Amino acid sequence: MSQYALVTDIGGTNARFALYDLATNELSAITKILISKNDILLTLIKDYLASQSVTVEMACIAIACPIDDEDVINMTNNDLSFSRSELIQALNLIKLEVINDFTAVSMSIPLLSKEDLIKIGGDEPNLNYPIAIYGAGTGLGVSHLIKIKQHWISLSGEGGHTELPMTSEDEDRILDQLRKKFGRVSTERFLSGNGIVNIYQALLQINEQPIEALTPDIIVKNALSKSCPLCLQTLTYFCTFMGRFGGNLALTLNTQGGVYIAGGIVPRFIEFFKSSPFREAFEHKGRMSYLVKKIPVYVITHEDPGLLGAGVYLQNSLK
Incomplete structure (x- = not known):
């Protein structure tokens, strides 16, 4: 063999x-x-x-x-x-x-070292509880891990195609613009490379500015250099939505084993991500906020x- x-x-x-x-x-x-x-x-x-x-x-x-x-x-x-x-x-x-692909990513989690991860808030993981994994790239992947008799089992799904709730009038305006374009708007329409473009173009329309066909990389670059206020606003919304969606996953299976972020987008601006409203949005869960605050989030940096x-x-x- x-x-x-x-x-x-x-x-x-x-x-x-x-x-x-x-x-x-x-x-x-x-x-x-x-x-x-x-x-x-x-x-x-x-x-x-x-x-x-x-x-x-x-x-x-x-x-x-x-x-x-x-x-x-x-x-x-x-x-x-x-x-x-x-x-x-x-x-x-x-x-x-x-x-x-996110079933595969989830199966790598038990083998990753501390050098493969960047922790963003929360306490230490309790591995007697499930783990959530999600990540933005071309699309939005989602998976979970549960432990059964010391063996990790991956639960695959298509959670990226669920809807993302908006929590303010400003966010409602963004969603309204995306509805005009797509009809039904899945979370992937926000949390992906194209999602960054979607948020940016929605903000242009809200501000009555002509549509620009910028790539996700250019929007991120402009945001990090603070050379474009709408690009900065776009990336801030992206991080906020990543936190809200991750917190939803944490609540769904009470993932005190941790929440892991994969995908090719977030590691490109990790310092911005760490200082963004991500963790605040992750924890903002009303009566369940006390539970989510304990749950650690890790960004996977393994190649x-x-x-x-x-x-x-x-x-x-x-x-």
């Missing part, structure tokens, strides 16, 4: 590939590519394996979309799709696991928690 398994972490923008050592639980040959419109997953995998001059017999595909029992998997935020049976046959696999977690998931499935 091959020593290595293939693991992937496929998001709406980037795809990551690595080899997972089934003996040592270590990652190697990590490769990141930008997904283009016409990419075919099987071709991407074959190219990657050819570049490493290895054959694998097992794989775990972590991908940003709902996972069910259907053979064909279709992504939410891009056009990539694939057939499980085709992958198994074309790659001569004896085992293939396909999981949600590839999805790849690591995909390997852990595959390893656990073999047991």
Whole structure:
């Protein structure tokens, strides 16, 4: 049997590939590519394996979309799709696991060190309670971990597609602008790269300014340099909404084991995030505020928690 398994972490923008050592639980040959419109997953995998001059017999595909029992998997935020049976046959696999990308991220949590995390408030975690994981990138991923007889079990879901409540008239105005654009407005419309743009353009409309097609990176850059008041306001709202949504997750399963933030956006402005209204919004839960105040929040700074977690998931499935 091959020593290595293939693991992937496929998001709406980037795809990551690595080899997972089934003996040592270590990652190697990590490769990141930008997904283009016409990419075919099987071709991407074959190219990657050819570049490493290895054959694998097992794989775990972590991908940003709902996972069910259907053979064909279709992504939410891009056009990539694939057939499980085709992958198994074309790659001569004896085992293939396909999981949600945040299921993979959640499975990495027990293996992360203090160096992989930045703590933002709260007490020490109580690991007899569940853990919540969420993160903004191209979309908004959500998962939970619960411990059963000393084993961590991941609860996957599509929590990013729930609605986000507004708590002030100013926020109502932002939501009203997004309703005009989308009809139903999910939390992902606020908490994602496109969400940053959505908030910014809503503020432009509220302030009767012409729409600008700025990218999320430019909005964040302008906010951090304080060169654009509306960009600064946008990033502040983003952090506030991240806190409110995280606090909602904390209450849903009483996640005294901690709340973990993944995704590629927040680590880009971690100092701003720490001093933003994030924690205040996280804790602002009325009669339940006393409970949420205890719960620690961690930002994951590990480069590839999805790849690591995909390997852990595959390893656990073999047991």
